[in-house]
Amino acid sequence: MSFAIGMMSGTSVDGIDVSLIEVKRRPKFVSSAFYPYPSEVKEFILKITTLEDLTYANFALGEMFAISAKKFIDSHEIEKNKILLISSHGQTIRHLPKFIKVWSVKVRGTLQIGDISVIAVRTGIITVGDFRPAHIAGGGEGAPLSPFFHREFFFSRNEKRVVVNIGGIANITFINSQPMLAFDTGPGNMVIDGVVKRLFGKEMDKDGKIASRGSANELIIKELLSHPFFKKKPPKSTGREDFGMPFIQKLISLSQEKNLSPEDIVSTASEITVRSIIDAIKRYSPYKPERIIICGGGAKNLYLLNRLKEELKVVTVSDEFGFPVKSVESAGFALMGYYLLKKIPNDPERRLLLGKVAFPHFKRVNS
Incomplete structure (x- = not known):
């Protein structure tokens, strides 16, 4: 194995x-874990404004990713010699899909940090990362990248499926379409989390309980x-x-201004996520x-999940x-990282190999 x-x-x-998969003809999920950022790390990442901060954060996050991988x-008591690679998306700092002119060239951009060389050297395992630049170089926006693995994990010839990932940003993949249609729908948890942090001092609306106690305001939803x-x-594609x-x-x-309660505001923020997902499916589904398969942290928000079930039924x-x-x-x-090492396109729509490879210490083999 x-x-x-x-x-x-x-x-x-x-x-x-962090997730472990067994790589075979049909990839198999094995186990996972979550290592939360300390509050000061999250605050630092969200407030990066100088090149000095960015440079240090790139290496500090590389160390944090390496520590998480080793833990x-x-x-999980995994035999290290059976791990072919570590594949790290890193932490998105900026995502700029809109074309602008820089000097004499038209460009868009994206930036993820958490240096993969640090991860490779600290763990002793080949590490793959920095997937998004090749997507942009090949004519994409750098996001979403999830269509590749949504199709690999959830495709069925016997059923027409849609996959909705609700992370900070929500994205959608029509996995039975040819060519495959996929795009960001708008905010997922990002706006909800921001509102809850400001009004309740909490990191998230756990299980959607706060939103469930409020009433969404239709006028504000319409305006936003x-x-x-x-x-x-x-x-x-979009971002922060x-x-x-x-x-x-x-x-x-x-x-x-409309004297809404804090609970009403969270409910309104949640409805923006719900309505934008529903609208994307109804307007663009081929x-x-x-x-409709829901994944991402937002799938644990029962307000979002129940509203989507209520409106879309087959969720x-x-x-x-x-x-x-x-x-x-x-x-x-x-x-994605495994496909790159095997030189199999992990962006099949564009026939691209996304990502870069970093190697651990070289070990000389005595002949």
Whole structure:
């Protein structure tokens, strides 16, 4: 048996998800763990403004990812010689899918940190990462990358399926479409988490309990869904640049002008996520979905999950297919890294090999 480890920290900036998969003809999820960032780490990442901060954070996060990988290997008693690779998405710092002109060239950009050379040297295991730049170089926006592993994990010839990942940003994959259609739908947990942090001093709305106690305001939902991103046709991607603190502050200000309770504001933020996902499916699905599979941390928010079930009916969670909702992305990046090492395109739509490889210490073999 051979294994790959995948590591992921998303736009929610809550910590490092680690998954182990067995690599074979049909990849098999084995186990996972989550290593939360200390609060000071999250605050530092979200406030990076100088090149000095960015440089140090790149190496500090490399060390944190390496520590998490070693803890995972030790706690799961995995034989190191059976681990083919570690595959790390890293931590997104900026995602800029809009073209601008720099000097005489038109460019878009994305930046993930957590240096993979640090991970490789500290663990002694080949490490793959930095997947998004090749996606941009090949004509994409650098996101979403999940269509590759959504299809690998959940495709069925017997049922037309849609996969919705609700992370900090939500994205959707119509895995039965040819060519495959996939794009970001808007905020997932990002706005909800920001509102809950400001109003309740908590990191998240656990199980959607706060939203369930409130009532969403339709006028505010309508105004915020007029954001230009929602009007843009796919393919499209987004990030904290569109739905970070200015968007969160606008939502809170509009809500306070209408004297909404804190619970109402969280409910309103949650409905923005729900409505944008529903709208994306109804407007752009190339077929009538027979199954809608929800994954990502947002699948644990029962307000979001129950509202999607109420509106879309054929909703289930990825656990039913052997992949825990919080582990799909980290498991997916494990598979992406494995494909890169095998020189099999991990962006089959563009026939690209996404990612870069870092090696541990060279060990001389005596002849």
